Amino acid sequence: MAARLELTLKPDLFDAEGAAICRKANDYFGFHIESVRTVNILTIDVDLTPGQFKAIQEEIFANPVIQIASYKPLDIDFDWIVWVGYRPGVRDNPGSTAVEAVEDLLRIRVKPHEGIYTSKRYCLKGRKLSFQDASRVARELLANDIIQQWKVFFRKDWDAAVGVGIMIPKVKLDHKPTVTVIPVDSDKALGRISKERNLALNPHDVPAIRAYFLREDVLAQRRAVELSAPTDVELEYISQARSDHCNHNTFKGLFHYRDLATGKAQEVDNLFATCIEAPTLAIKKKKPWVVSVLWDNAGVGRLNDEYYYVITGETHNSPSNMEAYGGAITGIVGVYRDPMGTGKGARLIMGMYGYCVGPRDYHGELKPRLHPRRLLDGVIEGVRDGGNKSGVPTPYGQVWFHEGYLGKCLVFVTAIGLMPARVTGTPSEEKTTSPGDLIIMCGGRVGKDGIHGVTAASEGFSAHTPAGHVQIGDPYTQKKMHDFLLEARDEGLIAFITDNGGGGLSSSIGESARFSGGCVVELDRVPLKYEGLDQWEIWVSESQERMTVAIKPEHRQRFMTLSEKHAVESTVIGRYTDSGKLHITYDGQTCAYVDLDLLTSRFPQWTFEAEWTPPEMRGLFEPVLAEPEDASRLLLDLLCRPNICSKEWIVRQYDHEVQGTSVIKPLVGKERDVNSDAVVIRPALDSFQGLATAQALLPTYSQIDTYPMVACTVDEAIRRVVAVGGDPDHVGGVDNFCWPSVQYDPLDNPDGKYKAAQLVRANWALRDVCQAYEVPLLSGKDSMYVDGHLTGPYGETHKVSALPTLQFTCTSVVEDLTQCVTMDAKFPGDLVYIVGGTRNELGASEYYEHMGYVGLQVPTLEPEVSMQCYRALNQAIKEELVASCHGVYRGGLGIHLAMVAMGRGLGMTIDLSKVPRTDAEQNHVVLYSESPGRFIVTIDPKDRSSFESVMNTLPRACIGTVSEGPDLVIHGLKGEALIRVPVSALKAAWKRPFGGLI
């Protein structure tokens, strides 16, 4: 008989969780809850004696200093009770650790059909609260019905003896695993089955799939293993591997590009090959620090002779859009498996985040599944728990608000690892599988969760998207596996390692088997969370926290011993062969038998029509806007715009100091509250090499042209690492594209051709800028279909597409990290310089956006001049001539002068007429143009001649001084008094929007 243990804080203790719920209810819904007390519930469905129940209460779960606990419902005053528990099959992390602890204390084994389940009961007080209010708190704040179930109890309906009842969310599948054979009589029939089974096969692929299975030689070989028409296991495998998410069909597609202004047409064959792969390989030849790119789970660069760093970036958009916390935690924990599965395995040393969401205070009439405020809170918390519990610092991140992300939010997650250059004498970046190697699955078990995650990410979000692919990541299980695999690596036990992400075993084994040339997998050996999964489900399930490892048979015993020591489950599920075949069996019967090269050779290229309409032809123009008279108030108002203002509340939730490597932190300055340009860590504690890292996003420029959007984004990320002391000649990049659907459809995607042209131009810019700066793309990913269909006020639905977005990440090595600089002006009397030229480029600027315009003259890049500036500035930093250095980014010079002053609360006196500029003859242009390639630098006056001689003839000028006074004072182009604001007022304005959040 199951028992229910209730635990809560003693009545005189402050309930911080309850207080946070009151605060959020007020923030989200505007109504007042007087108090909330939280009761944690453990439903223990384990056969225990009364003595054992008592023991686990007293010895494990109830803390006598702060808690009260009982197997009967606790008597706590309330007006409404909201109970929230997980749905069956949803990962319950504390439920699993409770089982571990009970087994440890009582020296028992919890049986497969038993379990412990956690849930919560919230006791709400508030005389004015209605049933609707309590339900709203349950539905829109405490529970997400995709993963949770909830119940509301009113005071008079509450039975104090029964409480919430005994709820056991156990999965029961009364199902015998079955392999289904799928007839391939016609393209139409197969297409129909693809729809029915949610396979998301591309219609162009269907004939190729049929042709393969109808080939005489294939049929003959299949007969030998008692197969005929394809099985569901086989078609699911092909579907996963051919999905846009895994195969990047869009980036490898053929684009018929036409410029509608000039009429010029050209064919662009394979953006990946021409704009990413070819330039990167060419740069790799020139840069010996580039160790391994473009084939593994992450790229590898050299930190020093002993260590390599490993980097990649991912997105987790669709799941986060539906279940923000679960999607985001699964995203960060998932991307952490990429460095773990790169080369022979890397130790994680850093994570980063990027969130693109609708406005936090959105109150329009469209109804996104989750309000942007709730969605943002959820993703922040998901990455917080996933990152912090992984023991990996999360020091850098960014947020961008725009209504285009109401349709689908973007959640970028980036991971960096560190590995020794050699592992037991062999290069750490190399790995392979060989015939005879054992296939081992490590970590979590397989359940129905995550099935069809890949194919769902390859489609826009609509009411039909299956919610089953939303999971909750388990950083604890993964951290144990991480520690285990590193120990196994160091003993030389790992021949090959890769993660189970999108596509599950289907992808990880399918891809690793290409090295040896084949495999045999025994699916019945795969450990399951519960019985009743079909074979195809085991094969494609995306259950988290799993790695696939190849080891030599002679290493089996040692590998398993280490696995047991680390309390990690590892199972041999097959072996690699050189048969040329992917061969899957279940209970000895073949259920898949496919040529491994089927996926690489026999499918038609996707094709796209791409039509570029230049911005002038789209009716964009420069607004007629005269100089504002109240320039001080304008600056203050710009500082509190959502995409400019302080987001300290997010930064502080993330552990950015763990591992003891922090050198330049995310927030710097006297009060540790102004954003650093980049972060620097000391990956190897006993060396002086630093790794500088930063990211950039400028999606708003896409409104005018995606070419400068990408060019400026890449430049900003590079400039950020240069600003802290990174070497501009050792910069690696990671590109993460998020794009709306580019396949034209007259009804569903009428502007598809334009979006396709935007994608082509973005790639051209990436190619050109990376070549100019000699930045190799160490890693990258693309996430297409960033569209959503939102319900409007009349029940109609609107398609909402995101702005074409590129997140760009840069890493750079700092040879001597004690030479790093921060952005805060250091001392009164220091000289303020600007490096780089300012042009009349207000198009799509923060200033224009504030005024309600888009404009036309979008910022443009002159990479050759910029690169010279970056090299000279890097020299000046190394010679310790620079007291502070800060790039000029979104918001322009006005905003970023304010930031430099806010760093230590020091005043500055600035003369705009000294700013090096071209065609920028109005104060508001000089202050708010977002021309790239610029820095604000402060120096000790003693260093003036040395600094100027290093900067030589490059565009730079001394534009003022850091002052004793409290004000930021800016004189206009004609010498007139333009701005005078206390720096403290600037900071107060900048902190106002989100300053109250913790």
Place this chain on the structure above:
Amino acid sequence: MTQGNTCQKEVEVLVLSGYGLNCDFETAYAFELAGAVSHRVHINSLISGDVSLADYDILVFDGGFSWGDDHGAGVLEAVRIKYNIGDGLQRFIAEGNLILGICNGFQALVNLGLLPGFDGDYETRRVALTFNDCGNFRDDWVTLLGNRRSPCVFTSGIAGLELPVRHGEGKFFASRKVIQRLIDQRQVVLQYATPTGEAAMGQFPYNPNGSVHDIAGICDATGRIFGLMPHPEAFNHWTNHPDWTWTKARLKRQGESIKAEPAPGIQVFKNAVDYIRDTGR
């Protein structure tokens, strides 16, 4: 054994690892900087007997998220240790060795009952570290005041210190009676303070979690067991400090450079190593 120093035995430090602990690398490094020999040892290696506590002078419960912090931070780690190697641990204490608990390790120590260890009772839970009053995990640097009259071995000579805190459950709580006793017995070792060194008096963010009496760290009555929420191992180099670029620029203009070897956080570990050496254990 270092040559030319042959009479001196190495100080052996055991830093726990596994089950979600995550500060084992830098904690081991900090002890190396302090002159000890560090070993990262999986909790299960102690339980299986592959490694014996008896071979070590200092045991460290380092930071992390053991068992994901589920069911109270440090709770399940304490259960696992207590019911598997509890006797060995009691022996280790009785033999006069040192134990340090940092963050999650501090939480484990209070759940094991090793702290506050009143009257030599190292089994009873009397204090708790619970959810921050601010309602969230928080990473920030704090200013700490050291209690010069405390018997704590680790903080000897430390009057003040700046360190990072990174936790969601760091609010120190105990009954008024227990708090008073901690004060009376000089077991309150570190307290949160304002940047100018005044008592924080509960004021956020100087006291980042609402700890009663601004308590950031306590020791047992002997001073040989010490637990604290802030992370001294994360101040292992002067470039860890949030304002080092300013300090460096200031000193440069006076013709000086930063001389901070070892970094202030390392002093905590050095004190422990020196104690073992000085007592000739």
